[in-house]
Amino acid sequence: MVVDFSKLELNKLIPIYLQIIRHVKMEILAGNAQDGFEMPSRRVLSTLLSVNPNTVQKAYKQMEEEGLIISYPGSKSIVVANEENIIRIRQELISDEVLSFIKSARAMGFTLDQAKNVLDKYWDYKGKEVD
Amino acid sequence: MVVDFSKLELNKLIPIYLQIIRHVKMEILAGNAQDGFEMPSRRVLSTLLSVNPNTVQKAYKQMEEEGLIISYPGSKSIVVANEENIIRIRQELISDEVLSFIKSARAMGFTLDQAKNVLDKYWDYKGKEVD
DNA sequence: AAGACTGTATTATGCATATAATACAGTTAC
DNA sequence: GTAACTGTATTATATGCATAATACAGTCTT
Incomplete structure (x- = not known):
């Protein structure tokens, strides 16, 4: 494959x-x-x-x-x-993607609940427009 | 100020x-x-x-x-x-930060619930280590 | 065996970003 | 009014990223 x-x-x-x-x-x-x-x-x-x-x-x-x-x-x-690589990649991506998003969300003044609401709102989002 | x-x-x-x-x-x-x-x-x-x-x-x-x-x-x-700028900035940052995070989370195989759980887990996170 | 694919390497060019070193004119503070 | 700050501009250099054009040797397919 x-x-x-x-x-x-x-x-x-x-x-x-x-x-x-x-x-x-x-x-x-x-x-x-x-x-x-x-x-x-x-x-x-x-x-x-x-x-x-x-x-x-x-x-x-x-x-x-x-x-x-x-x-x-x-x-x-x-x-x-292998298991070693998977663990390392997971740590790296969480650090790169998740933590940087949390940092941005907090800098924008979001609370945790507001951040989750935004995820709810846009999770299935496809196109380009935002409101 | x-x-x-x-x-x-x-x-x-x-x-x-x-x-x-x-x-x-x-x-x-x-x-x-x-x-x-x-x-x-x-x-x-x-x-x-x-x-x-x-x-x-x-x-x-x-x-x-x-x-x-x-x-x-x-x-x-x-x-x-002004109000015009704030609206434009909000749209722009949601598009840049939120949508790119959602895209990454989905690419990593996360469900919406898993993504929220990750936010819960790391929202108050400070240092550098991740597990 | 031959041809078509592999990985690997080299040299050159263009572009965006960042730095460094100045310069000049307008504003502000004392 | 003078000094110290502003914004603005120019020229030069270095670096990283991407492109383009080749080249060579190893593997695979037929």
Whole structure:
């Protein structure tokens, strides 16, 4: 099975290679990218995302260094989704995504209840308009 | 009264001038930066944040163009926190902060209830460790 | 065996961000 | 009025990110 990138929408503010890495981590956490799954090749993913192959390579190289994937020259790269990695990724993403949101919500003057109400209101939200 | 920047901690991933702008918007939303409040001078804020004066100037110039502040050459810049701005800022920050968090939480496989539980767990969180 | 795919590497260019060092004119405080 | 502050502007340099264009060697498929 191959790790799915079809739901990754690139944001212009954050470096693309970091968004690729974060996407893989989220797919692992969500249980969609399991241990031993294949990564798409650098060239294939660069085409899919309309991005330069070197940008994808930068992401893959860093994931390699983090022990998130294993690459064999000539062959495809493989996901390493062992317990150790999953625990580390969960801590990292909670710290990056959850805590930064809480920080923002508090800075905006939200109480905990108000923050939960906002989640209720926008959880199933799809489009672009907000009110 | 002068807009407070003492609680702004700079993140290395996001451009500094954007973090400055976002901080002002959050202070306005939270009701801390009220209409007519003074901004710290470019030089003073650059010293406070340990950042180049030109970086602060870039943030102030963009806020000027957004109608968020008014500057008079030689004098201090003033916050424009009218109803129109507040509504626009609220929409913008909800879109930027709330929707991006929801998107991340869903990508991590969280249900709405799980997301709320995470908020409960970390809302009052201070330090750096996560479990 | 051959061709098409892999990973990996190098060199060059463009752009945005941030820094550094000045400069000048208007306002404010003493 | 003078000094110390304002906003505003310019030029130069460095860095990170992304792109473009190649190149080479290993693996896989047929």
